[in-house]
Amino acid sequence: MRTKYQRAFDHVAASHRLKEEVRNMTKQERRALHRQVPKTLLAAVLVVLLLAGTALAVSTPGIQDWFRQYWQEATGQTKMDKGQAAAVDGLTQSVGSQAAGQEREEDVIVELPGAVGEETAPAAGPESGTSSPASREENAAGPEDTAQSPAAEAAAVASEVTVTVDSVTAGKSNLWILLHVSGDYQPGKHYSFWSGWLEGAPEKSFEEVGIVVSTGIIFSRDNTRVREDGSLEMLVRYESPDPTADLTESRDMTLELEDLRADGEVLVKGRWEVPISLSATETQPPLVLENVTLPLTEDGVTRQVTYQKVEVTSTGVQLTCAPQDWKNALAFYDMVLVLKDGSEVATEGGRANWVGEADVSPYVGSFAWKMPVDLDQAAALRFRETTVPLA
Structure with missing residues (x-):
């Protein structure tokens, strides 16, 4: 896999088997399992x-x-x-x-094996509401303690x-x-x-x-x-x-x-x-545009950004680009939905990921509107200074 990635994702989950093994450990057996994942691999997996x-x-x-x-x-x-x-x-x-x-179960830090020398996230500390196994043992109530424990x-x-x-x-x-x-x-x-x-x-x-x-x-x-x-x-x-x-x-x-x-x-x-x-929810049919090319000016330089598909739903929009163009998926995260009366509904967040395997499948940026919108009132999408009609 190529390593030209510049963004980070939220969370990497351990396998269900590993989770079950950790749950079955006794308190004495539980320990921090350091899990390192190369930044170059993770960088473009998910963006928030x-x-x-x-x-x-x-x-x-x-x-x-x-x-x-x-x-x-x-x-x-x-x-x-x-x-x-x-x-x-x-x-x-x-x-x-x-x-x-x-009461929460004891905190178990699970980390993946990975490349040596890669920087990892700092371990959770007191400020995040967790503690190390050693500190938990030191603070545990002994046989002669009669007061109620902090836990x-x-x-x-x-x-x-x-x-x-x-x-x-x-x-x-x-x-x-x-x-x-x-x-x-x-x-x-x-x-x-x-x-x-x-x-x-x-x-x-x-x-x-x-x-x-x-x-x-x-x-x-x-x-x-x-x-x-x-x-x-x-x-x-x-x-x-x-x-x-x-x-x-x-x-x-x-x-x-x-x-x-x-x-x-x-x-x-x-x-x-x-x-x-x-329960399943019935939604309005999406509005779909194909092969949309937009000008993007950054640092005084204008380049063309192409999306294979733009799909507008009542709750958000998805921008699909070719695998090699993954950087473009979030190029217009500040887009707005223009209504027929001229009002605008902005996005409030988004994330991007590959449809299939990383680096070889289409890359999709998904954005949520600030609120659900009646698509019968939708007129256009505005990407910075460029307005694209939806009709």
């Missing part, structure tokens, strides 16, 4: 762009209310028309499942905090998930979880090199607020690492969250596992 959002002032709970606020910001309209409201409601499902916090205290607090998945809006390559977190929180603080994953969500496998890529939950300060009763509401996102996956199909998943934080500090140490069961 987290773009800044806009502060919101939502008066009532509900995932549709967040989208109504976005709609007002984009169009100036205080109310969605019937087509736009139907586009949002048709992709949204009530879930209502919840789980109380529980037990944390578990007791976590059990009092319930996380509820209120509803989910599903797009082809992304999900919006509305969470309610019980408790009494303070407005103005930044609340998030230290980590979040969707067990059962799509993964991207590169069989040629034995790597499995999975992605985590995206938290945003602007998509978090304290409700009137003092509880917490979070609109979080998931973006699939597999460009061929379709998240509008029926799927059973488990949302796994660890360690609730406030302004970067661990507030509640624990683990939450919330089941999510989604």
Whole structure:
């Protein structure tokens, strides 16, 4: 595989067999397994762009209310028309499942074998809510300790905090998930979880090199607020690492969250596992353009960027380019969807990956709109200064 890669991906997952072996270890047997992956191999596997959002002032709970606020910001309209409201409601499902916090299992750091001399990510430390096996042994309560251990205290607090998945809006390559977190929180603080994953969500496998890529939950300060009763509401996102996956199909998943934080500090140490069961969702037919060539000016130099296919859905857009042009997949991450009334809906994030094996299959950049959009109102895509009609 060629090594002209310049971008990094989120997470490399160990094989299911390795995970099972680690689970079956006793506490004495568990140890950090260092896993190094060459940067040159990983660099272009997956790209995450987290773009800044806009502060919101939502008066009532509900995932549709967040989208109504976005709609007002984009169009100036205080109310969605019937087509736009139907586009949002048709992709949204009530879930209502919840789980109380529980004590986390001991942290097990699993790393892949790789090239010698390659730089690796720093090990998780106290600031991330984890500790080394040695520090856990030193802090473990001895036979004569009568006080409750810090872990037990944390578990007791976590059990009092319930996380509820209120509803989910599903797009082809992304999900919006509305969470309610019980408790009494303070407005103005930044609340998030230290980590979040969707067990059962799509993964991207590169069989040629034995790597499995999975992605985590995206938290945003602007998509978090304290409700009137003092509880917490979070609109979080998931973006699939597999460009061929379709998240509008029926799927059973488990949302796994660890360690609730406030302004970067661990507030509640624990683990939450919330089941999510989604039915298949009917979507509007995508708008597809083929062989689109666009001018891209960077540092005063203009070059031509060609996409084999541009597919616009009600929840986002996918740009497909030839394997050798993989750098172009994210060249226009700041594109917008232009509506017939002249309003514009921006993207809020994206990622890119190969359709098949790395470096030899088409490379796809997938971007999510700020909200679902009625495609009957879509008029054009604007790539920086270039506007491409969709009709």
